[in-house]
Amino acid sequence: MASFDLKEAAQLLADELEQQKFGEAPETLYAPLRYILSLGGKRLRPALTLLGCYLFDDDYKKAIDPAIGVEVFHNFTLMHDDIMDEAPLRRGKMTVHEKWNSNVAILSGDVMFVRSYEYISNVEDKILRQALALFNKCAAEVCEGQQFDMDFEERETVGEEEYIEMIRLKTAVLIGFALRLGALIGGATDEQSKVVEEFGVNVGLGFQLKDDILDVYADQDKFGKQVGGDIISNKKTLMLIKALKQAEGADAVELQNWLEAKDFDKEEKVAAVTDIYNRLGIREMATEKSNEYFTKGFAALENLDVSEDRKNLLKEFGVYLQNRDH
């Protein structure tokens, strides 16, 4: 009997990824590619491509190559983003530009982008053009999102809608694409694949907003990154945007002082800003917004004509993202 398990799918992909060669020489070009892929990660995005396929076809393994393409693309964006963010660590290990140098990270990223096109193109002729067009759109949007993210760092203020649009582009569209690509491989109609994408984009938005909340409120022992990183760097998340809007009197002054502080104790700043968030009820507001998108994603599924047990796989995935605490 056909069945599907997201963790099993992720493991299958991890195994497949390890077996790919990606390229021979020069070693300085391909070793960083293999290195970043070896750092692990949950392989959620490519697993979603397999799941998207399984919704319409038991034989989800035919989506493995395109799924690998999704993961290679995602890691390409991480490699280039890490240069831009001057990030020293990725998943607890040295980033590529630290381990080698920025030039290597630029070029190795570029060749990963080529490989992602190769893997994603490994679909049947009848959906090749559409798969490509969707990938092109998604890839350009991810670049746009990253650029908005960098632009926002330089700006005094960012609006709520602008922030939502930025994370839609930077994070959510890839989740939507990963699912829709799988659905098309599984034989979904264009209409069906759009519904699956709509689900993906919305839970992707909910996921990123949840991520922002965890960045402030996660248990440090479970959380992979430093709790409070966004607060330390004055990242204009929805939470900060809402806090700036809501804060009055002493809270407003204190928040502004922390934002302008040059020399500060990191823990002190995180504790103080978190206190302000607590007083203003920012966590609840952000959670409400996050849940709004999850709800919108689940609602989209009502328009999806596949069996309930398969639809439940998508719901379970959404609930998993919604409830994670690290």
Next chain:
Amino acid sequence: MASFDLKEAAQLLADELEQQKFGEAPETLYAPLRYILSLGGKRLRPALTLLGCYLFDDDYKKAIDPAIGVEVFHNFTLMHDDIMDEAPLRRGKMTVHEKWNSNVAILSGDVMFVRSYEYISNVEDKILRQALALFNKCAAEVCEGQQFDMDFEERETVGEEEYIEMIRLKTAVLIGFALRLGALIGGATDEQSKVVEEFGVNVGLGFQLKDDILDVYADQDKFGKQVGGDIISNKKTLMLIKALKQAEGADAVELQNWLEAKDFDKEEKVAAVTDIYNRLGIREMATEKSNEYFTKGFAALENLDVSEDRKNLLKEFGVYLQNRDH
């Protein structure tokens, strides 16, 4: 009556390029893309795509979009290469990473890469998969060539064959691809398109070797770059590789001293190393090697079953590259 002129084709492409939007927002992502394309250049590579098409079909204008893709790809590689080479100028104007910053140049380059896939995919269904596969191969090879080029900078010695392989990857394969893509769009058989590509790769090799010679021997008034740039930077071109192999006694000592010199007068170094090249007959050796590839390219055309007048367009292009003095 159908006719084709490479300069007219380049002008047509320049006009078309100006009319493309490429993207809206954020401006920081798309302005650098339009900027680098506005710097001009001979538009040779995309003109070759039109020429490749015209060899097999009067209606070469149907290759315009893929030709634009070739030019956008070429400029994407220039944008990223300029970051890696820390180049201040491109065609006499500020490079993108200087005018904006490296992060903008990385990301704007990435989105150019996406756009090149979009334009190149604008071919008929029956050749879409092949066009993509050829472009993927070409793009990965260009990355490999650039990485070898950077690796060679760190190495003590580079062999002649290694150098040739590096410039084949970095420069020649794109010329071969540009032509072959056009040929396929024009309706060439796979076999015919391969011959056209073989011509392109070989004149591409001849072109780069000629470029190296001009870097030393061009008339500064006509040459766009600084004459002697490769000598100043100890670039391990075929000329330097040959000189290191041929030099004996006092020449060998002097050449080695210049290569190791930290503080030197640039003009003095260029003059001195050029003198050594002159004494060793390096210009002649390099010219012979360059001509060998042009000859090989011309010879390939004997296997091409298109009319002599169209074949002559390719020959004229090769002769133009071979004889240019700047």
